[in-house]
Amino acid sequence: MTGIHARFDLGYPGFDLHVDLRLPARGITALFGPSGSGKTTLLRCIAGLEQAPDGMLRVDGVTWQEGSSFLPAYRRSLGYVFQEASLFPHLSVRHNLEYGLKRIRASERKVRLDQVVALLGLGRLIDRQDPSSLSGGERQRIAIGRALLTSPRLLLMDEPLSALDAASKQEILPYLEALHGELDIPVIYVSHSLGEVARLADHVVLLEQGRVVASGALYETLSRLDLPTAHLDDAGAVIEAAVAAQDDAYHLTRLDYSGGSLWVSKVERAIGQRVRARILARDVSIATVPPQGSSIANILAARIAEIRDESPDRVNLRLHVGGEFALMSRITRRSRDQLGLVVGMEVFAQVKSVALIA
Amino acid sequence: MTGIHARFDLGYPGFDLHVDLRLPARGITALFGPSGSGKTTLLRCIAGLEQAPDGMLRVDGVTWQEGSSFLPAYRRSLGYVFQEASLFPHLSVRHNLEYGLKRIRASERKVRLDQVVALLGLGRLIDRQDPSSLSGGERQRIAIGRALLTSPRLLLMDEPLSALDAASKQEILPYLEALHGELDIPVIYVSHSLGEVARLADHVVLLEQGRVVASGALYETLSRLDLPTAHLDDAGAVIEAAVAAQDDAYHLTRLDYSGGSLWVSKVERAIGQRVRARILARDVSIATVPPQGSSIANILAARIAEIRDESPDRVNLRLHVGGEFALMSRITRRSRDQLGLVVGMEVFAQVKSVALIA
Amino acid sequence: MESAFSSAGLSTIWLTFKLAAVVTLILLLVGTPIAWWLARSRSWWKGPVGAVVALPIVLPPTVIGFYLLVAMGPDGPLGHFTQSLGIGPLPFTFAGLVIASVFYSLPFVVQPLQNAFEMVPDRVLETAATLRASALDTFFSVALPLAKPGFLTASVLGFAHTVGEFGVVLMIGGNIPGETRVVSVQIYDHVEAMEYAAAHWLSAGMVVFAFVVLLALYTLNPTGRRK
């Protein structure tokens, strides 16, 4: 009975949430959907901040809500990073950070203050007295740290990174990943950014108008051409590969996966270790003859498994390598016709860029 | 004496803002910089919410602040969208929207309520009574609308879109563009997203630790390899081109510019009209021989003008076509060496994807 | 024994109501700017002014009444002033009662208003400024509505305190029927005269009336919580 099972029905005038979800007990679940689709409402139900009548919530076999029994929010071992950072205005930055930490048993403290301070870059901020004078990004980083410091068994994050610049994001993301890797805290993560989702998530839930449109493993969900995600600019495939070789001179690493081999920026891992990478559909071009003298290092021989219109001018392709799903590609309709691409055809996939994400 | 001239010195413990900026009187200026670099502080100074002593601010020849004279915020014809949407909690959505509208002379009203409602998708929300029950994105859309409805002479936007999903962003961006095109309101726009910046901005200001690191036209600034922006994932060139031909069957448009010709998704504009497009460095690959049978439709003969290390494994290239800057490209160091790329060499630039942005 | 509901009784009730209403109105008018200034100013004077405003509470009403009587009397500074205006001395007049009650109840109005104004976030005021609202406009269109619970409290405390107060009123008013005899004084008289039945009736009437008014206030004006 591990995993999270959530069933909520909640109506507001003009909106109702109607979900019945099973989520894995580990890893990061991305909650993805347009503005007003009920993402925040769902998180609030899970946190026990919204009391959905007849709701049901079980986390790792422990019932948090069912029928008339309702575990109050503070008894739920969860961390919540709100969409709008809500620091306690009367507490210094340090006391904000320590607020939750002090309230859990010493034996439960798996995340240390100095760890969080170092990883979220809070050193310059921790002695500030007045949180209202912090910048937007600073506030949000502190709110994240504060939630992490409760060493929760479930972490709910409502667009935690949207107020951050790319550089801060790049610094924090690895920590969130590590957190999940090391501490095994399941995370439900609301994001508008498919990039973030792909980088972080193991599981994806697509919400639309309060209903679950799709829920599944990241690899499957993001590679499905029939879902709304396929139309996003950032659509693409997420693959799991093993470190196969290192090229120290050029700072490159070769990854092997079911779909072939890819050269990526140096990965500081031992040979054989598994990593996750993301290949955007728009970064994959197709050639019918083996490309020559090109800066594109990654070229895979692939077979077209599916072609689907993405927009009036573009199509999405699913590509298989050795019978298995390997890549998604987005090209113009004209290129499809000029190259005469049809399902089943053998082609060369040129991968311009691979984003290593875990 | 058109344009904005701002000079502010403001110190907080541990931070000081020290800027002397000249911005164009029209178009969108992007304010770009890491968290805590002073973007919000600068906007607040411009808005008159922060009173920097000895500050100076002239907008289109009108002095808003200088020496001891200080125009209070409410006398400055500007719109301000705060980083955290701050709707009036006691007013309905409609009254929030109309708050500023009512306070300007009828003759100054250039933006209509129904226009804003339609363009920001507020129809379903306008009759809501309690703004605190809105979702994060809904709140932000209303805050944007409210600011627009004052038909300001200067619009300050502090990460207005960060709380919005990609789809909403895509809907709102054209409106902001149109606004700027039609109403000729200069906008200062804080953003963490280089994509947004490139799409919207004409002018870019890079801020770091309260200092202006660079300030200049979008094209120049974003194509400079020596600025921090060159290291961003989204680095690339922004070009201005003319509509040269339409391919209705495939829904494509050919753009001509000083750097050559590019095929892009259909642009609904007349032949000869000028548009702006953005080409990410990572979308541009290099070939030393003319590529064959490739889905990449856009191939330009170019000359390497500059090569600069971007990271241990990658380099950025500036490419010229016909003696003028045309493209930026990001490739691995290994590819550079394998292909023997050096400055001055003639190559083929393969452009996988072009984002049309205006 | 005078019944509470005789015509004299009715005039007393009417007078009380009129006094409390006028006093509450003046209190709100006078107290609001003071409270606003106390809440938002960073001046050094804030402390002293706040303390002075709160002072009248610590003195027993009759004593305040006495001092006011001296000050408003023909030889007092206020008396001189009003006489020079040709109004004549204020004691034993309705106007005198009003002024004395305002003075005495001011802290009960200023304090809750000050609190409420302090709780209005700077951000919404700034937002209003960027939407072209002048300070005054912002005050009326944003600060005032957001401080509504404070106004409710201030009005209730001010009104009720004026109704209930009788030390000052007795001293300044002189208990003149139809002119300065208000219900509180009347009940006091009944109790002193051991006309307990009349006192009970009048007290019960006051309590019921107050209860109904307060209930209506609280129910019709639910002072929403902050989200």
Place this chain on the structure above:
Amino acid sequence: MESAFSSAGLSTIWLTFKLAAVVTLILLLVGTPIAWWLARSRSWWKGPVGAVVALPIVLPPTVIGFYLLVAMGPDGPLGHFTQSLGIGPLPFTFAGLVIASVFYSLPFVVQPLQNAFEMVPDRVLETAATLRASALDTFFSVALPLAKPGFLTASVLGFAHTVGEFGVVLMIGGNIPGETRVVSVQIYDHVEAMEYAAAHWLSAGMVVFAFVVLLALYTLNPTGRRK
């Protein structure tokens, strides 16, 4: 003529201070949960309870004193109760004074607290809950500090009102030197006995003392504005 600073005078001042301090403490202890409930509950009872709490203000103090005296007296319901506990009747004792003052000043404490609690945003309370703070813990660690301006006001109003009040005190306390004679009653006595000099001195002392205390409160405890 008794001087304000004779030993009897000092005991009166000490008694006043003790009474006001004890009453303020009890008022805060009793008023806080009531105010919290009034501020946060959505119960139907909110209106009626709020109205009842506010009621004591509308009755003249002497009249409240009279009813309390009867209720607490040997034949009153409260008197029966205290006698059955073996405490004996409360009137004319310090305890009786305390109870009466608490009853009378309760609205002055509950109202500002209620306001302050209403102004605490739901969001910070929710945040505390997600950080493992129980309702009680949240109350003490978040709501209370955020409601500080309300507590300041409540304490000032409660304390000052207890010091200044004398109608109830005179009735319930019986003006017994060293036991229930507080400064307000003392000043009242002086004025009634036309011992104006003594009344002036004592009043001036009270005012100066109150001013100093209030000034210290306001200056040391700047009730920060909301950002």
Place this chain on the structure above:
Amino acid sequence: GQAAHAGGKISIAAAADLKFALDEIVALFNKAHPADRVETIYGSSGKFQTQIRQGAPFDLYFSADIAYPRTLRAEGFAASEVQPYAVGRIVLWSPSRDATRMALADLADPAIRRIAIANPKHAPYGKRAEEALKAAGMWEKVEAKLIYGENIAQAVQFVQTGNAQVGIVALSLALSPELAKEGGYALIPGELHQPLQQGFIITRRAAGNPLAQAFVKFMSGNEAREIMNRYGFVLPGKVE
């Protein structure tokens, strides 16, 4: 508890008009009984009556009239008979005009805008003032000018502060050093009103208290009577 014999203590609840006289008497008594303490509490007679019913710790009750102690006696709160100790008189008093030559009829003078009396409803002196005004046929003429003090002391204050020109007050107050230096008075003929009989009782709690008995005895002694006389109280010849 009961006052002890040696080092005993009693409290006297006394009507406010007794203030000056009683303070002197108590001072004398204390000199004669250095080990004992007598405390006086002045206030409204009606309030005292209510409080004694509710168990107030007063040993002697000197009322400003005789009806209150009689009621208490009838209800069983007294440990002694009701003893008249003085008859009060009322006077016209004014610091701003020459009251010594004034009569009730002069109150119609339009220069006199306000006349202060104690509230006839519950203050004995006010009641007598009303009776006197009615008997003199002046009531209708002056009713609109009347302002009512909570008690006789407040009526005096209205006049003292200049807010009323004339007051009908207790002779004992007019004779007090404080007022005597401010203005003169004219005695209102005693036949215009009921006598202001004032009586006292020993309360139930002081039954058998020797100090209370001693004070009562002292009260009827010559020294005390002389003081009472000086403050304008007519003394009863005998116990009722």
